[in-house]
Amino acid sequence: MPRREIRITGYGGQGIILTGYIFGKAAAIFDDRYSTMTQSFGPEARGSACASALVVDEEVIAYPYLRQTDVLIALSREGYEKYIDELNQDGGILIYDQDMVEPQELKGTIKMYGVPAARLAEELGKRIVQNIVVVGFATAATQLVAKDAARKAVESSVPEALIDLNLQAFEKGYEYFDN
Amino acid sequence: MTQTKTTQPGSEQELKHPQDHLLRSDRLPHIWCATCGIGTVLKCFIEAIDRSKIPYDDIAIVSGIGCTGRVAGYVKLDSYHTTHGRAIPFATGLKLANRRLKVVVFSGDGDLSAIGGNHLIHAARRNMDITVVCVNNFIYGMTGGQAAPTTPGTAVTSTTPWGAFEPAFNLPQLLEACGASYVARWTSLHVRRLTKSFTEALLKKGFSFVEAIAPCSTLYARRNRLGSGYDLMKFYHDHSEIRHGADVNEVDIGFQDKITVGKFIDRDRPTWLELNDQQHEATLGEKYYRHAETIAAAAEADAAAPPTGTAEKTQDGGKDSGKDGGKNGGKDDSKEGSHA
Amino acid sequence: MARADPGHVLTGSHYLDGDHACTEGALSAGCNFIAGYPITPSTEVVERFARRIPTVGGTFIQMEDEIASITAILGAAWGGAKVMTVTSGPGFSLMMENIGLGAMLETPCVIVNVQRGGPSTGLPTMVGQADIMQARWGSHGDYEIIALAPQSPQEAYTLTIEAFNLAEKYRTPVMVMLDECIGHMTEKVVIPEADSIELTERRKTDKPPGEYLPFAVGEDMIPDMAHAGEGHRYHITSLTHDEQGYPVMSAEVQDKLVRRLCDKIRNNTDEIVMLEEDGLDDADVVVLSYGITSRVARAAVDDAREKGLKVGRLRLLTVWPFPERYIRELAERVKAFVVPEINYGQLVLEVERCAAGRAQTILLPHMGGDVHDPAVILQAIEEAAS
CATH class of the missing domain: 3.40.50.970 (Thiamin diphosphate (ThDP)-binding fold, Pyr/PP domains)
Structure with a gap:
């Protein structure tokens, strides 16, 4: 798979950075590819806009930033509005939380996949795993990384006591796409 | 190096400073002016080292810059002459890297309380296990007599030609507030008491601070027409008041005013290293990789005591007001010790 | 080791x-x-x-x-x-x-x-x-x-x-x-x-107390070290000092000390310097960079090569000491150095000094906040090559 560029956006506290980290780790550590995760740092705190960016490639990554987004994962309206114009109109993929984002008619051949991630997370009793539901869903929808690699990345990136919960969230998101 | 001098035709007598064992006599004569108080303070300190029985190899001296900063160069111990104001952080690193060391900062009032003031207060707050000797001559000597944070109001210096007007630091008050374990002040006339305080400070766990008021006749006294070296000693004699345990809020020093001296603070607080160990042991338990050696353990382990100090001929000056606060200070000790 | x-x-x-x-x-x-x-x-x-x-x-x-x-x-x-x-x-x-x-x-x-x-x-x-x-x-x-x-x-x-x-x-x-x-x-x-x-372990002195001079050196100009508490009871000063560590206020001791402080590194520049070169053999233009900028430069160089330009890449892992001799020699055989930096021209001054007019030196400054646009570097390569 050639170079792919992913933007993940939402607000602070949704686990946006962790989501990027998990995809990046899945690719670089468990999928034998290269990945670079960057994030915009600012004095922002919880509740304000937040984004992470990921490049995944078969080859060593020189330029580590996004030039044209292939996948946009938007968990907030603000983030969606800020980054939607970056998304490649020719085959780009938009993943969004249905309850947070209402996408407009998009130009070109952008594929859109909505998931009620916050609601699915609440069904597991913990809204905090919303982002992991998204990881599962996006793994299925984008084939960015192998499912097994993504699972391992989730498993190795969350606190030990919460591994089971997070894996359930991952599966729930993955299955939601399959259904 | 020992100097030899022919005293009679045909006979050679070896002339040795009584503290030659701890002085770099190959670096003498020193740079200090005649009647400067630093040499006297250093002599008391060296005597205290011997009394403390701390092995010489376990002591390190760190100085900043200035007249007193030169002390590091004259003491035959591991000694570091660093940059202006930075002796305390250097000493902090040295201590934390080798807990066995007794680390002493020996510097002046400008070095410690102006440019190094931030380090001074934080080292006291941490109760870092070091001893700080501050020779306070109320002025910047090395650079030619400028005002210091310790210069009392109305004193003339080269940068306060019409008289100083900024309020001066009351160093014991400052150090008490920051959390020092031991705070004492003497003048260079109080050689026995100063020596005793140095000894106590060296053996005190935690941050100990001894302020030694010392004359600068070349600059401070001359600019303020305070007379000769003898006059300065006479002033200390007549105007010092010994008050152990005095309220540190009341020991500020005005221009040519009473100098309250004594041991003001002597209390036990856990040191930075103790707290560091305690906290990590409490939270990490067995996983904490502890550097075992503490000064106490090191001192205990060392039986080899250095030779004791030489006889001291100078008599202590100052009158004892008898107003011993008793809270923090010990009893007056005029009969103490190994003096001849 | x-x-x-x-x-x-x-x-x-x-x-x-x-x-x-x-x-x-x-x-x-x-x-x-x-x-x-x-x-x-x-x-x-x-x-x-x-x-x-x-x-x-x-x-x-x-x-x-x-x-x-x-x-x-x-x-x-x-x-x-x-x-x-x-x-x-x-x-x-x-x-x-x-x-x-x-x-x-x-x-x-x-x-x-x-x-x-x-x-x-x-x-x-x-x-x-x-x-x-x-x-x-x-x-x-x-x-x-x-x-x-x-x-x-x-x-x-x-x-x-x-x-x-x-x-x-x-x-x-x-x-x-x-x-x-x-x-x-x-x-x-x-x-x-x-x-x-x-x-690399710290080279400690093997001299006993009394014989150890803290700043005495052999041929490599690097003194052996001893720590506090090891019995040497030495003096270490920030003043200009002699081999014993004692302060000496003289032009002669200053000359000896400062030369040694500089030369112990300067004379070993070739040994210390780490750099990464790529495609320099037949390069007309060399993009010289370090840190994050070298990755941006690499993207631009890849693009330039796709356009058939003879462009090489030189990345400094060691910025100081500066590889003077290396740059001087390289300047003999290339047309130009393109130097992108996230500043208004710093290391480029060293490149310019060493190239000494034998090759053109082109600064691509960027004031910070983000990295260069690779297209800007590509454009500079194209201009330098033409």
Whole structure:
């Protein structure tokens, strides 16, 4: 798979950075590819806009930033509005939380996949795993990384006591796409 | 190096400073002016080292810059002459890297309380296990007599030609507030008491601070027409008041005013290293990789005591007001010790 | 060569940012003392150290400022520790006087600067490369310094180990000139087995107390070290000093000392310098870069080659000492150097000096906040090649 560029956006506290980290780790550590995760740092705190960016490639990554987004994962309206114009109109993929984002008619051949991630997370009793539901869903929808690699990345990136919960969230998101 | 001098035709007598064992006599004569108080303070300190029985190899001296900063160069111990104001952080690193060391900062009032003031207060707050000797001559000597944070109001210096007007630091008050374990002040006339305080400070766990008021006749006294070296000693004699345990809020020093001296603070607080160990042991338990050696353990382990100090001929000056606060200070000790 | 202690080394593949990788490099190198002060974007380095060191064996202390931090690590080095401090622009400025003390006392230590945009408070959370000259010249007086510039979290790890090795070998402060991009960029970092990590040990004196002269040197001009408490009862001073460590205020001793402080590094430039070259054999144009900019440059060079341009790439892993001889020789056979930097022209001055008119030198400045647009570098390559 050639170079792919992913933007993940939402607000602070949704686990946006962790989501990027998990995809990046899945690719670089468990999928034998290269990945670079960057994030915009600012004095922002919880509740304000937040984004992470990921490049995944078969080859060593020189330029580590996004030039044209292939996948946009938007968990907030603000983030969606800020980054939607970056998304490649020719085959780009938009993943969004249905309850947070209402996408407009998009130009070109952008594929859109909505998931009620916050609601699915609440069904597991913990809204905090919303982002992991998204990881599962996006793994299925984008084939960015192998499912097994993504699972391992989730498993190795969350606190030990919460591994089971997070894996359930991952599966729930993955299955939601399959259904 | 020992100097030899022919005293009679045909006979050679070896002339040795009584503290030659701890002085770099190959670096003498020193740079200090005649009647400067630093040499006297250093002599008391060296005597205290011997009394403390701390092995010489376990002591390190760190100085900043200035007249007193030169002390590091004259003491035959591991000694570091660093940059202006930075002796305390250097000493902090040295201590934390080798807990066995007794680390002493020996510097002046400008070095410690102006440019190094931030380090001074934080080292006291941490109760870092070091001893700080501050020779306070109320002025910047090395650079030619400028005002210091310790210069009392109305004193003339080269940068306060019409008289100083900024309020001066009351160093014991400052150090008490920051959390020092031991705070004492003497003048260079109080050689026995100063020596005793140095000894106590060296053996005190935690941050100990001894302020030694010392004359600068070349600059401070001359600019303020305070007379000769003898006059300065006479002033200390007549105007010092010994008050152990005095309220540190009341020991500020005005221009040519009473100098309250004594041991003001002597209390036990856990040191930075103790707290560091305690906290990590409490939270990490067995996983904490502890550097075992503490000064106490090191001192205990060392039986080899250095030779004791030489006889001291100078008599202590100052009158004892008898107003011993008793809270923090010990009893007056005029009969103490190994003096001849 | 000594080997790393397995207890310090987090062997395995990790997904780490450059700051955290730097901490792991320090730990692998045996660093057991850091004094630091929080400053964005470097704080993660000390945060990780503070978390890791109590179970590894060593001390972290958060000092009252950066002046105290640099000075405390110098003291700790003389107490026998392997030491590092970490900062960014404003803190780096505060450290300068005592970086000079480190050079003067020939104290092995590592100083990490995760560069951000300046001057002054500038861009605390965004990238800059404008401290490169300060790294070389920031403290007063003449001295030489070693500075390394990683381009990835992996190199933040390996070059931090290298920094410790160089510091010990040459008894000098060594700087790791990270930048905000590398510091906050997360990539795979492979940490090898401890026994495959080579460490340069501090060369201690074998002289007994009484015979040891702290600044006496042999042919390599690097004195053997002794720590406080080892019985030598020496004197170490920031004043100009002789072999014994005693202050001597004379032009003669000054000449001898300053020459040695500089030459012990200058004369070993070829040995110290690490650089990466790519396609220089038939290059007309060379893009010279370091740190994050080298990755942007690489993207531009790849694009230029696709267009059939003869363009080579030269990346400096060692920024100081500057590879003078190498650049001089290269200038004989290329048409131009293109030098992109996230500053208004710093290392380009060295390139220009060494090229001395034999090749054109083209600065591509970028003031910071983000990296160059690769298209700008590509355009400069095209112009230089035509």
